Amino acid sequence: MKVVNLLATVDGEKCRGCKTCEKVCPVLAIKVENRVAQVDVERCRGCANCEQRCPDYAITMVKREQPLLIKVDVEAVDYGQVESLCRKAKFNPEQLVCYCTGTRAEEVAAAILQGARSPEEISLLTGARTGCKVECIQPILRLLEAAGIKPEPPKDGWQWYGRTITAWEVPEGVKKKYASRGFYFDEDIKLLDRVVAAPLQGRSDV
Numbered sequence: 386m387k388v389v390n391l392l393a394t395v396d397g398e399k400c401r402g403c404k405t406c407e408k409v410c411p412v413l414a415i416k417v418e419n420r421v422a423q424v425d426v427e428r429c430r431g432c433a434n435c436e437q438r439c440p441d442y443a444i445t446m447v448k449r450e451q452p453l454l455i456k457v458d459v460e461a462v463d464y465g466q467v468e469s470l471c472r473k474a475k476f477n478p479e480q481l482v483c484y485c486t487g488t489r490a491e492e493v494a495a496a497i498l499q500g501a502r503s504p505e506e507i508s509l510l511t512g513a514r515t516g517c518k519v520e521c522i523q524p525i526l527r528l529l530e531a532a533g534i535k536p537e538p539p540k541d542g543w544q545w546y547g548r549t550i551t552a553w554e555v556p557e558g559v560k561k562k563y564a565s566r567g568f569y570f571d572e573d574i575k576l577l578d579r580v581v582a583a584p585l586q587g588r589s590d591v
């Protein structure tokens with residue numbers, strides 16, 4: 386969940402239409418038209434990525450007149466399916482997957498079950514990946530993959546990248562090689578498995 390208080394605004398006099406902002410927006414809310422960037426007010430999640438990257442300082446974040454509440458309704462889908470998708474992706478449903486916005490794995494799973502098919506659509510529905518935008522792409526890609534979805538990166542975009550391997554996928558040869566150097570992959574996996582399988586704290590119906 387995210388309360389969006391800010392909105393990106395573009396100074397048309399300063400904008401050169403370079404499209405850098407388009408490429409870094411996690412929800413595809415800014416587009417260059419007629420050589421000037423235009424912000425989709427309803428889509429903008431106030432992350433300031435565009436403002437921070439604009440080489441001409443043409444973007445300013447302003448306070449929204451009315452804050453936007455971004456929240457996916459987990460109750461609108463079968464929670465059994467939410468739980469099963471999370472555990473398949475090796476997350477506990479109640480695990481935080483985006484620390485900036487406090488988004489849980491169950492919210493991302495619910496967004497996927499409600500039809501989200503890409504990181505951009507998930508970010509739009511949940512608010513995840515509109516904070517630092519560094520950590521949360523991986524859990525989002527893992528949950529999409531567990532749902533059998535392989536999203537294509539946005540055309541001309543470079544705001545997200547491929548999935549990195551998890552502890553469960555480290556090859557045996559690598560484990561052996563680093564065992565004597567203070568790496569404990571198998572112990573890590575045992576601990577992570579306990580997190581994934583831990584009973585849910587916040588629900589009495591599952």
Ligand code: SF4
Binds near residue numbers: 395405440442443
């Ligand atoms: S990054 Fe700045 S200059 Fe480039 S298109 Fe966007 S607003 Fe315009």
Ligand code: SF4
Binds near residue numbers: 409414428434
């Ligand atoms: S990058 Fe962030 S602040 Fe800029 S338009 Fe996209 S969502 Fe809004």
